[in-house]
Amino acid sequence: MKRLTNLTFAAGMVVALGMFFSSCEGPAGPAGIAGVNGKDGVNGKDANATCTQCHNSSNIIETKTLQLDNSIHFFGTTVAEASRAGCAPCHSSQGYLDVIANSPFYNNYSVKNVPSNPSPVGSCYTCHNIHQAYDSTDWSFTGGAAFNMLIDSTIHLDLGEKANVCARCHQPRPVSPKPNLTTPTATMTIGSYRFGPHYGAQSAIFAGKGAFEFQGSIAYIQGQHNGMACADCHMGETDGIYAGGHTFNMANAESGSDNVAVCQTCHVGLKTFDNNGKQTEIQGLFAQLETKLDTLLDKDGTGAYTGYTDIYDPNYNPNGRYKSSSTSSFTTAQKTYNASLPSLTITNTVAAAIVNFMLINKDNSFGVHNYPYAKALLQNTLENLP
Ligand code: HEC
Ligand code: HEC
Ligand code: HEC
Ligand code: HEC
Ligand code: HEC
Ligand code: HEC
Structure with missing residues (x-):
């Protein structure tokens, strides 16, 4: 019944519209010649042959x-x-x-x-x-192609398509203003809390590219994990449903234990990620760099400089320190607090050291991704600081 009513209504509309248009147009001309036939379309896929390659039991x-x-x-x-x-x-x-x-x-x-x-x-x-x-x-992968890194667009990064798909996101963002190591003692002013390379620094450390490579006592060599894909460790054998595979987790999200099964294929007998105490060693150098930066940058003497780590979120860090623009989303208390602080004017060397510190911090593998590179970066940065 409803359908019939609608049809009746529609027919009425056609008549009404026809009357409306015919009242303001002249008579139609003769019909044109019929067009050429279109090409046959591509045959449709046979659902049984293709969909079931994935949608199956x-x-x-x-x-x-x-x-x-x-x-x-x-x-x-x-x-x-x-x-x-x-x-x-x-x-x-x-x-x-x-x-x-x-x-x-x-x-x-x-x-x-x-x-x-x-x-x-x-x-x-x-x-x-x-x-x-x-x-x-x-x-197959969407983002498998090589790409130019955001932190330095002259670096064309190609870790293989299985790793490029991750590295596109897990890469540092551009640093602004960018430290210039050709004039190491010249000064620059950091105007924002958010100075730094953002969170996902992993591909830079893993590939050993994009950091500020100070010259020092250790040569920059790439570790032997170079050539592996991120998935080779992060998506290895699953540990229940909490680590490995498509959880991408290295440590079991429930028990917290290291998913070392993926390492043992090469490192026989390895029990934790701290293989041969290498993570402990990198953490030690990292702590030294942190202490050094604190000494250099702690202008008001109230606490440690940990950069982006504790300045990002006003809730976690109501006393976040260096000056930010007044239009930022920071708390009133935070803005007032910071108004009393001088803006951060430092040498290119110190600014580059901050970036290197954050790259190691945000890589968060403490030497597993690329042990020799992480070690050289930390040690040489320390040697270049006043
Ligand atoms: C390469 C494997 C693959 C093939 C081949 C495939 N699909 Fe899918 N399909 C998926 C995945 C993966 C999802 C998303 C599942 C999710 O997110 O929960 C999906 C989701 C769907 C959905 C749910 C709605 C949506 O878009 O999320 C429908 C319907 C569907 N597929 C139909 C089909 C049909 C019909 C075909 C064949 C013409 C087909 N698929 C071929 C992998 C495949
Ligand atoms: C589209 C961008 C994107 C891609 C592609 C991507 N990630 Fe991520 N990844 C993120 C973001 C964003 C987070 C943090 C999410 C959040 O906190 O809400 C994250 C978090 C993670 C974490 C957890 C970090 C933590 O702090 O707990 C791991 C491990 C990880 N990704 C590994 C990988 C691996 C391995 C790949 C490739 C197989 C990959 N990611 C691909 C954007 C991406
Ligand atoms: C080049 C890729 C990229 C861009 C662009 C990017 N992010 Fe992220 N972001 C990441 C990745 C990767 C992570 C997670 C890294 C990890 O956990 O190791 C992350 C983490 C974060 C986190 C921390 C999440 C947590 O759980 O601690 C916040 C907040 C965030 N991003 C905000 C932003 C905002 C805001 C922007 C834009 C102004 C932005 N991101 C642009 C890649 C990106
Ligand atoms: C040789 C194995 C291995 C490879 C290859 C590898 N990772 Fe990792 N990654 C680890 C381990 C182990 C940790 C965690 C160390 C810890 O928790 O002590 C880690 C840490 C991380 C984290 C931080 C997780 C967190 O909880 O904060 C992210 C994100 C990540 N890796 C992404 C990547 C990306 C992206 C790649 C490729 C560019 C990659 N990894 C390659 C072993 C690997
Ligand atoms: C962040 C990136 C990412 C996302 C999201 C992701 N995958 Fe994958 N997937 C990968 C990578 C990388 C591999 C290759 C793993 C390897 O070779 O070790 C893979 C492998 C696979 C494979 C083949 C190998 C295997 O383990 O059986 C299947 C099937 C698959 N993914 C299905 C899915 C489905 C279904 C979803 C959504 C529910 C999904 N993936 C979401 C990155 C991703
Ligand atoms: C495909 C083989 C392979 C896998 C898988 C692998 N590694 Fe390695 N790793 C090596 C090689 C080769 C070296 C360099 C030689 C050496 O020192 O043992 C190395 C070096 C290291 C180093 C620094 C050097 C040292 O003396 O310890 C650490 C730390 C490390 N691996 C941890 C891990 C962890 C943790 C995992 C698992 C998340 C892992 N590796 C997975 C092959 C691998």
């Missing part, structure tokens, strides 16, 4: 989904940052794909279209070409 999608539930890529809250064009490339699935499609080498890392309903990084569509060819070749 093997649980291939479900197991990965479950593992992703335990990955910060999926449950993390920083997808909220995707509302900004410059943050969306690394904090949302759509933003990542947008930048790959529109600026392949990340020279411009702003998205063209800010996603209004951002999906988390952990969506299958972020890393795999899901529903492109509609067959199992779609497991």
Whole structure:
């Protein structure tokens, strides 16, 4: 009945519109010649032959989904940052794909279209070409191509496609103002709390590229993990559903224990990530650099300089120290507190040392990613500080 009513209504409308138009147009001319026939379309895919390569009873999608539930890529809250064009490339699935499609080498890392309903990084569509060819070749990687690093666009980074897909996001952001080591003792002013390379410094340390390489007593050599893909360790054998595989976690998110199974294939008998005390050694050098920076930068004598680590969030750091622009989102208390501080004017050497400190800090593997490089960077930076 309802359908019939609608049809009747529609027919009435056609008549009414026809009358309306005919009242202001002249008579129609003769009909044109019939057009050439179009080409036959490409045959559709046979669902049985292609869809079932993935959609089948093997649980291939479900197991990965479950593992992703335990990955910060999926449950993390920083997808909220995707509302900004410059943050969306690394904090949302759509933003990542947008930048790959529109600026392949990340020279411009702003998205063209800010996603209004951002999906988390952990969506299958972020890393795999899901529903492109509609067959199992779609497991290939979206962001596998080499790219120019944000921190220094003259560095063309190619860690192989299985690692490039991660490294595009897990790379430091550009540092502004950029320290210039050709004039090490010249000064520069740091105007923002957010001076530094951002959080995801891993690919820089892993590849041994993008840091400020001071000359010193240790040569910059790359470690022997160079050539491995991030997934070779982070997505190795699963430890329950809390480490390995598509959790991307190295330590079991529930028990906290190190997922050393992936290391033991090469390091026979290794019990923790602190292989031969190398992490302890790197942490020791890192602590020395931190103490040194504190001494140099603690202008008001109230606490330690830990850079981005504790200045980012006003809730965690109401007394965040160096001057930020008054338009920043910091607390009133924080802004007032900081108004009394001098802005940070330091030498290029000290500024570069801050960046190196943050790169090691944000890499957060303390030597596992690239032990000889991390050691040289810390030691040589220490030697160059006053
Ligand atoms: C390379 C493996 C693969 C192939 C081939 C594949 N799919 Fe999918 N499909 C996926 C994945 C992965 C998801 C997302 C699952 C998730 O996020 O929970 C998905 C999701 C879906 C969904 C749920 C809605 C959505 O978009 O998330 C439908 C419907 C679907 N696929 C239909 C098909 C059909 C029809 C075909 C064949 C024409 C096909 N798929 C081929 C992997 C595949
Ligand atoms: C689209 C960008 C993007 C890609 C691609 C990506 N990541 Fe991430 N990753 C992130 C972000 C953003 C976070 C932090 C999420 C949060 O806090 O909400 C993160 C977090 C992580 C963490 C947890 C860090 C912690 O502090 O607990 C690990 C480990 C990790 N990623 C490894 C990888 C590996 C390995 C790959 C490649 C297989 C990869 N990521 C690919 C953006 C990405
Ligand atoms: C080049 C990629 C990239 C861009 C661009 C980027 N981020 Fe991130 N961000 C990351 C990665 C990777 C992580 C997680 C690293 C880790 O945990 O080791 C992260 C972590 C964070 C975190 C910390 C999450 C936590 O749990 O501690 C915040 C907050 C954040 N980003 C905000 C932003 C904002 C705001 C912007 C834009 C102004 C932005 N990011 C732009 C890659 C990026
Ligand atoms: C952050 C990037 C990332 C996301 C998100 C991601 N994958 Fe993967 N996936 C990878 C990488 C890298 C590999 C290669 C792992 C290896 O070779 O060790 C892989 C491998 C696979 C494989 C083949 C190897 C295997 O372990 O069986 C399948 C199937 C797969 N992923 C399915 C999925 C599904 C389904 C989703 C979503 C629920 C998903 N992936 C989300 C990065 C990702
Ligand atoms: C040789 C194995 C190995 C390789 C290869 C590797 N990682 Fe790691 N990564 C580790 C270990 C082990 C840790 C954690 C150390 C710890 O928790 O003490 C770690 C730490 C991290 C973290 C910080 C996790 C956290 O909880 O804060 C991120 C993010 C990360 N790696 C990403 C990457 C990316 C991206 C790549 C490739 C460019 C990569 N890793 C290559 C072993 C590896
Ligand atoms: C594919 C083989 C391979 C895998 C897997 C691997 N490593 Fe290594 N690793 C090496 C080689 C080769 C060296 C350099 C030779 C050496 O010192 O043993 C090395 C060196 C190291 C070093 C610094 C040098 C030293 O004397 O200890 C650390 C730390 C380390 N690995 C930790 C790990 C951890 C932790 C894992 C697992 C998350 C891991 N490795 C996985 C091959 C591997």
